[in-house]
Amino acid sequence: MRTTTIPDGLPILSRGRHRNARRGACFMELASVLAGERWSDHPSCTHPLLAQLARQVNDGTTDEGRRLLTTLIPSVVGRRGDEWTPLTVSVAVATAQILDLPESTQRVLAAGLMRAIQLSDGEPELADCRRRAEAALEQVPGAVAWVQRLKIRDRVSRKTYAERCAPTLVRCTVEGVLIFGGRESDRRLRELLEAGIAATAAPQPVQPRSRPLPAI
Helix, strand or coil: CCCCCCCCCCCCECCCCCCCHHHCECHHHHHHHHCCCCCCCCCCCCCHHHHHHHHHHHHHCCHHHHHHHHHHHHHHCCCCCCCCHHHHHHHHHHHHCHHHCCHHHHHHHHHHHHHHHHHHCCCHHHHHHHHHHHHHHHHCHHHHHHHHHCCCCCCCCHHHHHHHHHHHHHHHHHHHHHHHCHHHHHHHHHHHHHHHHHCCCCCCCCCCCCCCCCCC
């Protein structure tokens, strides 16, 4: 049975990667412990993009705020996502606080969200994701106009989006919060992580195996 709470005796969350628990732990290293995996900040129990977000939020949060992130660790265990997770997570994170980010960040996010809309076109299961991206772009017309002036015509593949666009959207959003967040940075970073978790497909419950009826 997978652990759903943080065991007593584990180290307090701190920035960066740690060789072992005696040197401290980051968010994803504690997730690896809960998942029963070897000590790592890149455990297989969590989708790589969600894990990236968790590491960046962990490192960007203050020591005081980081302690409050501990309750979210069980939520990432088992969230390996699906084929569309790079799209759903990056859109959820990029749209969560787009109005409260620097103009330069808004431009990067607008470019990525326009690519996300292209990829979601014709995919019924991504209708909500597409609407979220469109609604966010309506809030930043200046950033959209800037991207349109670049006249980028090429469409990106799903693979290219997953490997390049999605990680960039997540990274730039977190960096934008750190630039503009001020005293609200801890809260806003936590909300980004919560948005990313919610946008990642949840683990499927384990179905009990049926047993043959005993002979009469």
